[in-house]
Amino acid sequence: MPFYSADGPGPPRFVLEQVSDTTFALQQPFRYVHPQNGSEWVVPVQALTNTDLASIPAALQWFASRYGRHTPAALLHDYLIEQGGKLTPPISRPDADRTFRVAMEDLGVPWLRGTLMWAAVTMWTRFRASAWGVATVVLWLLLAAAGTVAFVYGLWTRAWEISILAALGPVLFAWLWGSQWVAAIAAGYGLLVLGPATTTVFFSSWVYRGLEWLLTLFRKVKPGNRGVELPKPPRMREF
Numbered sequence: 001m002p003f004y005s006a007d008g009p010g011p012p013r014f015v016l017e018q019v020s021d022t023t024f025a026l027q028q029p030f031r032y033v034h035p036q037n038g039s040e041w042v043v044p045v046q047a048l049t050n051t052d053l054a055s056i057p058a059a060l061q062w063f064a065s066r067y068g069r070h071t072p073a074a075l076l077h078d079y080l081i082e083q084g085g086k087l088t089p090p091i092s093r094p095d096a097d098r099t100f101r102v103a104m105e106d107l108g109v110p111w112l113r114g115t116l117m118w119a120a121v122t123m124w125t126r127f128r129a130s131a132w133g134v135a136t137v138v139l140w141l142l143l144a145a146a147g148t149v150a151f152v153y154g155l156w157t158r159a160w161e162i163s164i165l166a167a168l169g170p171v172l173f174a175w176l177w178g179s180q181w182v183a184a185i186a187a188g189y190g191l192l193v194l195g196p197a198t199t200t201v202f203f204s205s206w207v208y209r210g211l212e213w214l215l216t217l218f219r220k221v222k223p224g225n226r227g228v229e230l231p232k233p234p235r236m237r238e239f
Contacts, residue, residue, distance in 0.1 A: 002106050003072050004031045006042050014072055025049045032076050034099060035106060041087070043079045051078045054117070059202035063194055064113055073103035077121070093125045094180065116190040122183035136176040140184065143173050144191050151192060167192075
């Protein structure tokens with residue numbers, strides 16, 4: 001495995017302190033040696049004082065958790081994204097994304113899951129890169145949504161030619177992602193597989209949040225609680 005302790009060839013220890021409900025601080029440095037090009041980085045504790053590990057939306061956490069076998073790769077990716085331009089030699093954001101994918105493979109993350117996670121961070125990289133990147137990602141998302149609807153409609157009505165054409169969409173429109181076209185194809189077919197379940201989880205989670213908000217409001221208006229500010233939960237570092 002290309003992860004090592006910061007000061008020797010021994011295995012690393014990934015020690016984290018929870019600092020808020022969703023973020024952590026690295027407590028022990030580690031080192032990574034890229035198995036393909038030999039690049040080496042030591043991730044110091046001061047570089048990751050407020051990381052959310054893998055930035056996965058709640059609606060997708062049924063598919064991939066914020067933490068797991070991919071955690072070391074996510075920590076490395078956070079570091080390379082934040083410090084990449086200051087490193088010697090500097091590393092670009094697309095290269096940091098590719099390193100994230102390689103690190104997940106080395107950690108034994110299932111190939112399909114790792115590829116889809118890499119596609120997601122690549123999409124975010126394109127979105128942040130420029131106005132053209134934003135435009136192409138938005139257009140791709142609209143086409144992907146239309147293609148998903150067309151695919152389901154074709155299956156439902158047995159219009160097989162519509163479903164076949166929609167199924168070819170991720171390949172036909174991968175050019176919108178430029179040199180990252182492989183990620184576009186992975187994301188396109190991933191949307192067909194993950195979309196239905198993710199949509200269901202998304203709406204169910206908002207129903208739950210609505211119920212939680214109503215119950216919190218009910219606590220505030222209960223006799224004895226009116227005009228009294230309810231105590232706030234302590235911060236993690238106050239425990």
